[in-house]
Amino acid sequence: MKPIFKTVLPLATLLAISGCTMPGSTVDLDNKQVINTTPDESNMSEQELAQTPVNVVNVYPLSPSFVNRYASFAAVEAHSLSNPVLDAEAANYEYIIGRGDILNITVWDHPELTIPSGSYRSAEEAGHWVRADGTIFYPYIGFVEVAGKTTSQVRKDITKRIAKYIESPQIEVNIAAFRSQKAYVTGEVDTPGYQPITNIPLTFLDAINQAGGLTGEADWRNVTLTRQGKSETLSLHDLMQNGDLTQNRLLRKGDIIHVPRNDAQKVFVLGEVKDPKLLKIDRSGMTLTEALSEVGGINELAANATGVFVVRSGQRDKAHEAYLAQVRDQALTDEEKRDLEAKNQQLAEQGKQSRPEHIVANVYQLDISDATALVTGTEFELEPYDVVYVTAAPIVQYNRVVSQLLPTISGLNDLTELAVRIHNW
Known part of the structure; x- marks a missing residue:
């Protein structure tokens, strides 16, 4: 029976291994051309290397003091933003007579x-x-x-x-x-249409109000003002919520205001939550705790309560960059600051410069192992295209690896028993 044993055993082993596959879907890159867009720093000159930004991801723990300062920073900055250009235009405004008046x-x-x-x-x-x-x-x-x-x-x-x-x-x-001059308000307002320009200066905010205000589906952060073929994006949110007067404009003949739908105002909630999905942000905004509530909360049996992360593009976090720079500076010890200054000084003496940083993302971490931390989450406002990700607990990750291995181990055990029986036959 040994010849049969020698034949059956490899076949059985091959069949067992063929049943083992890696979990999840994949893309087979064989016979495909992969385009590498990451610059090869090893082939760069010193000058090119000095000008190539270093990609950085910063992580900020969400403490109550951090969130309070973070939330108020942009608002405080906006409150100090007056609009002297608009004030001057309104003070010197005179209606220009036109055809049809x-x-x-x-x-x-x-x-x-x-x-x-x-x-x-x-x-x-x-x-x-x-x-x-x-x-x-x-x-x-x-x-x-x-x-x-x-x-x-x-x-x-x-x-x-x-x-x-x-x-x-x-x-x-x-x-x-007044019949010759009109501005137009379109999109998500109560009464779209034209607004006559009269001897009383008509501002961007006036036109929105005279159109009946915004609908519930309006994206008030990205309102478009088009003038003579050129468009600019204005934020009614910053104007009305934060008092940022630089977002207001004096309207002229032919101006078009368009208020888009808030379809692009969305966040993604992924990971160890009960119902991962995309959420839309309405005009009242959405906090981190609200987002977790919308998906049924974290999965208590699988989630790592210390690993609730908000991942935000560095390009979309410009409003808080000055405050975040302060936080990063304060996080350095005196010794680390001295080392950094010495390194920059050494580079300067060599005629070199320190490489600029490109902030790929800012990551904000909330630890809700103590449930009272969810109160802190109610003060942290999410921004469009934020990714809320809840990590799995280490033991869960271990169990998932073991669960993938068990069928293979069980199959090998069955194969061994089969081999023994054949050998003893």
Whole structure:
């Protein structure tokens, strides 16, 4: 039976091993061209190396004091941001007459010129309509160019020309109907449409309010203002919540405000939670504790309570970068600071410079092994595209590895028993 034993044993071993596969899906890179986008620093010159940023991931434990300072830092900075440009534009604002406007011209002590069509018509009906060529017709002096001028300029022009017919004329010019200039508000507002630009300065915030305010689906952090083909993104959140007046603008003819949907305002909750999924951030925002609650909390049997992480792109965390730099500086001991200064000094003497840092991500860690730490999580606001990740406990990771090995071990044990039986047969 030994020849049979020698034949069956390798076959059985091969069958057992063929049943063992690595868990999870994968991508087979065989016969595929892999493009390496990471620069090879070994082939760089010293100058190129000095200019190549070092990728850095910073980790910040979330303590109550850190969260309070972190949350208030951007708001404090925003409160100090005034808008002198807007203030100056509003102070010097004068309405520019355009085609389609209706002017009301009063000549004191001369009602035949002021209300030539009778006293029972409204100012708008009895006014002077600005024609397509930018002119109006006025008795005695004929056609008057008014488009592109202010009411003060038109008043001076008419006064000068009509003085030939009326001694010491006293004339007042105002606008009975504003029809030539409009700004448009579209998207997630209660009443999309146009907003007339009048003699009262119309600001970005005024236009949103006059459109009925935002809907529940509005993304108020990324509102677009388009002017003469150029767009800029403004944050109603910073303007209204933090008082950042630099987000406000004085509107002009043809400006388009678009409030997008908040579909892009989302965070990802992954790892050892009961229901991993994507969550949308509404206008009231979302805290870390709220996100954990939305997914049913952590998996108490598998999660590492000390490993609740929020991973945020360094490019999306610019508002707090100054404060985070302070925290990193304070985290260094005096000895570490002296070593860093000595290293930079040595590089300077050699005509070199320290390599710049590229912050790939900021990682914020919350330890909820004491459940009272969840209160701290209620003060930490999540940002769009944050990744909330809850790690597995070490024992769970060990058990998962063992659970993958057990079928193989069991199969080998069965194979050994089979081999013994065949040998003894």
